[in-house]
Amino acid sequence: MFVPTLMGQCTPEQQAYWLPRALDMQIIGTYAQTELGHGTFIRGLETTATYDPETETFVMNSPTLTSYKWWAGGLAKTVNYCIVVAQLYTKGVCHGTHPFIVQIRDEETHMPRPGVKVGDIGPKLGFNTADNGYLGFDNYRIPRDNMMMKNAQVLKDGTYVKVARHGKATYGTMVFVRVLLVNEAAFNLAKACTIAVRYSAIRRQCSPDSEGSELQVLDYSTQQHKLFICIATAHALQLNSTWLWKTFSDTLAAIKQGNVDTLPELHALSSCLKALSTADAASLIEQCRHACGGHGYMMSSGLPYLYAFVTATRTYEGDYTILLLQTARFLVKAYEQVEAGKPLTPTVSYLSQAFTGKKLPWDSSPDGIIRAFQALAAGKLSSTVKSLRKRLESGLSYEQAWELSTIQLNGAAEAHCRAVMSQNYKSEIERLTVNSSPNVKLVLQQLYKVYLYYWALERTGDLLLYTSISESDIFELQLRYEGLLKEIRPNAVGIVDAFDLRDEVLHSALGSYDGNVYERLMAEAQKSPLNAEPVNQTFHTYLKPMMKGKL
Numbered sequence: 001m002f003v004p005t006l007m008g009q010c011t012p013e014q015q016a017y018w019l020p021r022a023l024d025m026q027i028i029g030t031y032a033q034t035e036l037g038h039g040t041f042i043r044g045l046e047t048t049a050t051y052d053p054e055t056e057t058f059v060m061n062s063p064t065l066t067s068y069k070w071w072a073g074g075l076a077k078t079v080n081y082c083i084v085v086a087q088l089y090t091k092g093v094c095h096g097t098h099p100f101i102v103q104i105r106d107e108e109t110h111m112p113r114p115g116v117k118v119g120d121i122g123p124k125l126g127f128n129t130a131d132n133g134y135l136g137f138d139n140y141r142i143p144r145d146n147m148m149m150k151n152a153q154v155l156k157d158g159t160y161v162k163v164a165r166h167g168k169a170t171y172g173t174m175v176f177v178r179v180l181l182v183n184e185a186a187f188n189l190a191k192a193c194t195i196a197v198r199y200s201a202i203r204r205q206c207s208p209d210s211e212g213s214e215l216q217v218l219d220y221s222t223q224q225h226k227l228f229i230c231i232a233t234a235h236a237l238q239l240n241s242t243w244l245w246k247t248f249s250d251t252l253a254a255i256k257q258g259n260v261d262t263l264p265e266l267h268a269l270s271s272c273l274k275a276l277s278t279a280d281a282a283s284l285i286e287q288c289r290h291a292c293g294g295h296g297y298m299m300s301s302g303l304p305y306l307y308a309f310v311t312a313t314r315t316y317e318g319d320y321t322i323l324l325l326q327t328a329r330f331l332v333k334a335y336e337q338v339e340a341g342k343p344l345t346p347t348v349s350y351l352s353q354a355f356t357g358k359k360l361p362w363d364s365s366p367d368g369i370i371r372a373f374q375a376l377a378a379g380k381l382s383s384t385v386k387s388l389r390k391r392l393e394s395g396l397s398y399e400q401a402w403e404l405s406t407i408q409l410n411g412a413a414e415a416h417c418r419a420v421m422s423q424n425y426k427s428e429i430e431r432l433t434v435n436s437s438p439n440v441k442l443v444l445q446q447l448y449k450v451y452l453y454y455w456a457l458e459r460t461g462d463l464l465l466y467t468s469i470s471e472s473d474i475f476e477l478q479l480r481y482e483g484l485l486k487e488i489r490p491n492a493v494g495i496v497d498a499f500d501l502r503d504e505v506l507h508s509a510l511g512s513y514d515g516n517v518y519e520r521l522m523a524e525a526q527k528s529p530l531n532a533e534p535v536n537q538t539f540h541t542y543l544k545p546m547m548k549g550k551l
């Protein structure tokens with residue numbers, strides 16, 4: 001995050017000074033925004049940067065315990081520079097949070113600079129090879145030029161000048177990283193399903209008829225139900241990530257031309273896609289672990305590490321709930337635009353259905369299911385707005401009414417995001433397979449159908465509310481879904497092999513290409529330090545005295 005922030009928040013002159021040093025690794029940096037007391041609520045950050053025109057420096061301070069920076073990756077022992085997000089004070093006025101480049105350690109000795117308190121935050125669920133750190137300041141001075149001045153400036157005499165056209169321009173790095181994280185979610189889920197599908201082809205357990213040989217666990221319908229949605233989701237996330245990257249690049253190009261009109265939509269899309277992709281990836285990686293039974297619990301399976309790594313992505317760079325609520329703000333505005341008869345941007349144009357007042361006729365084709373997801377999102381949004389307005393009519397303030405409606409708002413944002421993801425998944429597969437062989441087309445279509453059927457069956461309650469789906473339609477869809485799993489089964493290993501992930505990348509005894517699961521598990525077990533000696537000293541220290549009644 002250090003380098004993207006230098007790129008996004010510095011003036012060209014500042015970039016010319018800092019970027020070569022960072023890219024050559026003459027300096028190593030991190031991004032310290034979150035504090036012990038505040039992560040989500042950026043406006044509540046407490047670290048201060050107070051401009052002193054006499055010395056043309058900013059004085060950095062951590063006025064409270066809760067103002068200590070907390071979490072930045074590499075902050076504890078690795079980095080010598082840091083982007084610090086702090087409340088900017090000049091001429092006695094607070095201008096809100098701004099980013100500053102702060103040297104925290106000596107470039108030669110690596111000792112913390114006087115006035116800087118820095119350390120490690122301790123062990124975490126995962127990420128334990130990263131020295132996430134804390135950081136506090138005691139009247140620590142940095143040169144005026146170290147304020148990142150692309151979007152706002154403090155002149156030598158202390159005059160504050162706003163440059164950016166958009167109030168949230170300083171949040172740019174977060175949007176960029178949220179876009180990248182969708183790809184990260186796809187990549188890690190692809191790893192987990194490669195491991196679990198390959199292992200399920202090797203693992204044999206139980207025999208349906210007592211005479212026959214044991215089945216590969218991949219032949220069980222329930223195993224296919226657990227795993228094929230993982231493959232389909234990895235594809236869906238990958239294609240959505242490429243699509244989102246294009247949307248991001250187009251918006252960035254427009255901003256460079258001075259047009260910020262598409263930024264709210266990019267923020268709404270990157271927020272919900274980051275939220276849903278990281279949450280789906282984390283829960284499906286855990287599902288892959290379940291699918292590997294006890295061996296999935298071994299560190300040597302690679303799955304616990306993957307889960308610990310990915311579950312953090314649901315929180316960092318904006319927590320799941322918070323980001324969905326950002327999307328919900330955009331959706332409520334879009335709803336109001338429909339009411340006012342104003343045009344909508346493409347990703348929300350389907351919301352015009354929210355006013356039909358009728359249930360969408362059920363159609364079980366892939367396009368029909370996508371329309372049903374859209375109707376569901378539109379219907380949920382419409383109900384949410386009704387609740388919001390009812391609460392306003394009862395005399396509550398907008399903020400109170402909004403807070404009471406946030407469960408529904410999150411539901412509407414989740415449904416919107418699922419509809420966007422489903423639509424993009426199908427249309428990108430169609431676009432990319434125009435010249436593919438019929439067999440490749442068929443397999444990729446089977447996978448997006450799995451995604452659509454799976455989520456339709458997960459959301460039958462909502463579909464009953466907002467579409468004309470009947471009990472027999474649901475029954476028929478369930479049978480079709482189960483049939484599809486059987487069609488995919490013969491290609492399942494080939495499909496995960498097509499992710500083309502090397503053994504070194506998978507790092508798993510269960511998922512290696514050669515399928516030598518048992519040999520690898522045993523070889524990994526031999527590495528346990530407990531196997532280094534026939535009798536461990538704890539026998540003599542504790543067990544034997546206890547057994548002899550001497551403890």
Ligand SMILES: CCCCCCCCCC/C=C\CCCCCC(=O)SCCNC(=O)CCNC(=O)[C@H](O)C(C)(C)COP(=O)(O)OP(=O)(O)OC[C@H]1O[C@@H](n2cnc3c(N)ncnc32)[C@H](O)[C@@H]1OP(=O)(O)O
Pocket residue numbers: 001004031033034039040041042043073168171172174175177180181184263264267316317318319322326329330
């Ligand atoms: C380089 C990394 C590569 C990653 C990929 C590879 C991964 C490999 C592994 C990497 C390992 C580790 C990486 C770890 C990185 C983790 C780094 C961090 O976590 S940094 C800290 C991140 N923190 C957050 O994300 C905080 C979340 N909170 C917020 O974003 C905001 O506070 C908020 C959006 C919740 C609210 O902001 P606030 O200022 O209070 O806003 P208001 O309520 O006043 O106004 C809302 C208004 O502003 C619009 N808005 C908000 N944000 C944006 C934005 N980013 N862009 C555009 N517009 C924005 C919002 O829509 C509202 O508009 P209205 O018109 O008023 O509706």
Ligand SMILES: Cc1cc2nc3c(=O)[nH]c(=O)nc-3n(C[C@H](O)[C@H](O)[C@H](O)COP(=O)(O)OP(=O)(O)OC[C@H]3O[C@@H](n4cnc5c(N)ncnc54)[C@H](O)[C@@H]3O)c2cc1C
Pocket residue numbers: 030031032033034037038039040041070071072073127132312315316317318319320321322
């Ligand atoms: C592995 C890891 C690496 C990280 N790396 C960095 C880094 O490099 N730099 C950095 O600056 N930060 C980093 N972070 C911090 C991260 O960005 C924050 O943890 C994240 O933004 C969430 O903030 P928080 O922890 O303060 O949670 P909180 O904001 O305290 O949230 C706690 C709970 O309250 C809920 N909540 C909060 N506000 C509201 C609301 N308004 N409405 C409804 N519910 C609400 C949330 O949904 C959540 O469930 C990292 C975190 C992790 C886990």
